[in-house]
Amino acid sequence: MTVDHVPYIVWFEDCHAGATDLVGGKCASLGELHRVPVTVPGGFAVTTHAHREFMDRHDIAEHASAVIAGVDMHDAAAVDEAARIVRQVFAEADMPSAVEDSVLGAYDKLCERSRSEGLAVAVRSSATAEDNVSASFAGQLETYLWLRNPDEILDGIVRCWSALFEPHAADYCRQLGVAFDQVFMSTAVQRMVDARSAGVMFTLNPVNGDRSKVMIESCWGLGEGIVTGEVDPDRYAVDKVTLEILDRHEGNKTFAYRPDRDTGGVSVQETSPGEATVPSLRDDEIVAMAEVGKRVEAYYGAPQDIEWAIGGVAGSEDASELYILQARPETVASNISESVTDGSARSALDFVVKEMVSRGGEDAS
């Protein structure tokens, strides 16, 4: 395949795990999720090829490297200033017209598919680094929500690219021994779900590694408040085998991230007093979600960390469809592999004797 045939955009449904170099981990995963299958909000990857094309046209890398070269990472003000200059350098660079045409053409098609003009989308980084790196890299990656016109979208994409050259990311790359100017980033452009509720789901208990549980956290509106840890979410533990809700905690959800109808974008809005302590999920939704989590886990063959949203999309009557926004392997608790047995007992009788002996105690007084 010659460079001329490498696409600038790839629709999610065509993304797959083998194409991570081109579409990044997040988009590859969104493509795989179509095959689980689960419902994923539509969209496309702006490929690493598009990023490379952009960088090749300009001497941005050189320019940005010079800006951050001497920055003292302990000097917050200097770091911020350098980041601002880097962003400005990127923002002032022209987008290659072939890339721009591809992206905007795809966006138009997405609007068409959704039968909705000015469709709100999210733009997110989709890194190409390996799983464990990208998982840890998560904090360095960018997300822009509720973008509704071509300029905002293009701007969002460029900002995802520029983020790699900001001092923190560059420093992080140095620590990982990765040349930051050799990292190319794909970007996901994805239809936003007008989320009634959203949150995260782990297909194991991330605290103790218990794989028989699905743990769900949920809040009103978009899930950002949970990802950042600002919202006290509703928490549910579901038995993965019986799908019973074993434990529930209703959080005090005093605010929610919601699209701002006046200014565009997303803003933090107070919830009504009634909303704050009312569960943001119905029991049937919790169970259905756990089932989806089970399917995703089975597809990948490993515990997953899943972002989801429940809500409507333009042109749909149903305001409570479950969308999977992202799934990635859970890499910490899934490595806990302690036995619950200590090897001293082998036969059932050994276990029974041990259990009985362990029950010596003080009941009598």
Add this chain to the structure above:
Amino acid sequence: MADPAGFPSPFDVTAPEGAEGWERLYPYYYLFSEERRSFEEPKFWFHDSMHNAEPVYPFDTIMTESWLVALNQYTTRVWLVPPALGIDQRLVNGYLYLSPNVVQDPELVAERAEHFRERAGYYFDHWDELYAAWIEKAEDCIARLRSIEFPDLPEREPMETITSGRGTTSSFDLLTKYSRLLENMHEMAYYHFEMLNLGYGAYLTLLEFCKNAFPDIRDQTVARMVAGIDILFFRPDDELRKLAALAVETGVAEPLKGKGSPDERLAALREYENGAQWIDAFEAAQEPWFWYSTGPGYCHQHRAWRDDLRIPFSSIEGYIEKLEAGEDIARPIEELQLERERLVGEYRKLLKTDDDRTAFDELVGLSRTVFPFVENHNFYVEHWHHTIFFNKVRELGDLFVAHGFLKDREDVFFLHRYEIYSALYDLEIGWATSTPSRGPSYWPEEVAERKRILGVLQEWAAPPALGVAPEHITEPFTIMLWGITSDTVDNWLGRGETVGENELRGFAGSPGVVEGVARVIRTVEELDLIETDDVLVCPLTAPSWSPIFAKIKGAVSDGGGIMSHAAIVSREYGLPAVVGTGFATQRIKTGERIRVDGDTGMVTKL
């Protein structure tokens, strides 16, 4: 001295007004006493609301005492369960309180463990053949029980006494038959516990393993992994389903519905062309399946379906209505079987190491070996044997009525078993010497007084526990059989989580949440009061109250543990249930709206 943060001392509990002197209804060793105070007072005593929610009738102490001896000696002297000695019993205002004794010395625990391994190991290794032999013993015991009869003493000994040269008389037979009756009860008590402790021990080990491997897994989920599907437990109810289906098929459903008594319904049925066919099937189903107690089977008031057809009739009617509404009432045996295998298969895959999978396989295997006995013994013992046993005692009551000792056959239960020996001797003296027995001038009055006292005691609200609360409950049978855990005690004491004034904390017995009107039912006689969509609030949810489970929306009980019949049947009927609340029948009144959360174990007054 009462524990400042605990329960009342048993020595501070006084008789309710009008029930003074209740102690004489019971054997002396059943009472708290000053001589044993230093041993008794520092102990923890919990009310056996599970088997004996009401004050124990004097005669019914034979039941509690049978297990006081049989269960405990298996624990203490036969299997040498390492940390457990027996579970002590005392009566307080007629209510049965229990206190587990444990082995404190670790060296002794270790020594007992070696014996336990050898002894339990033998039974586990030979379980199937021992269980087959057990069924034969149990059925033989029941057959011998049925053969015991108490004919009246003849005016003259028959000629046969002379011609056979037997040398003893009808009077001797009467005394020995009464002895046979008591011995028969004790014999069954031994069989009851011969294999039960081991069965529960095996299951408890699996349960603990699963709780370690899958923290917060529901007890009921573990039970479902090993529970039998086609077991005697469900058989009586299955018979009713079959009878309902037959009634619908043969067009005799109509007379089985409505307000009429069982006898009236049967009479109406006879007018139908196919009525006789249904009645034949009905009678065939009764032996032995209608020897099914309407309660836990420990009290004489819990009659068999055979003796009180209201419950099976009500159940049949419920099933007929479902069939007529187009519902399939057959239990989905195959589906349940597949579900059981799915549970085991999926949890097994979720274990993290090969060692854990080996342990899981071993423990599931052993639990499944022992479970048929664990699940089926109830039918043989508590239902079939005990209901017939109490009927035999009633036959003895008839003899006393005939001789003026008692006014009614049921009055016999106001005498404890040693007093019946005395009364029989009194009767025989009168018969032998031809002088008036003292009984007719002594017992009717005494029984009337005892009825009055028990009536007062029935109104007494028994505290869920007495004495000093332990920090932890570890004794395995207290946990398995009565569902008393450290959490239960904390809950009773209001320790741990704070519970609102309108809330009662219990254990999640059967999942789901329901709101409805409470109906407090303390005794089986009150079951008629239940109306459709009531939420049942009772000391214990007994499975053989099955028709009401078809009517009610949910259930709450004072007592009950994970192996209680209550939890199993509520799940079978898909009803939310909260068990082990301690005080539901005291705190909730009929007519109040309550919410039963069978997922979290919380009951809320609305």
